[in-house]
Amino acid sequence: MMVSEGEHPSPGTVHQLQLIDHNTGDPDITLGATCLWLDEASASDSYWSGFQIIDISAKEQKILDAYIKSLEDASP
Numbered sequence: 074m075m076v077s078e079g080e081h082p083s084p085g086t087v088h089q090l091q092l093i094d095h096n097t098g099d100p101d102i103t104l105g106a107t108c109l110w111l112d113e114a115s116a117s118d119s120y121w122s123g124f125q126i127i128d129i130s131a132k133e134q135k136i137l138d139a140y141i142k143s144l145e146d147a148s149p
Contacts, residue, residue: 088108089105090104103133
């Protein structure tokens, strides 16, 4: 995940995240995740961070799985 400007997550912190549907712009998936790592990116005030999902409903997990599959099917 790329995080730019403002406060960035610290490793070990827990966050409530909303993933936005790129077609509608509406929140699509809400989940809890722990930040595992953070690295500065080459752009100013930007960071790469890695998260582990720790809480997601069964319904939203199915939506996420379908989205990930669509990305796999679209890749060459």
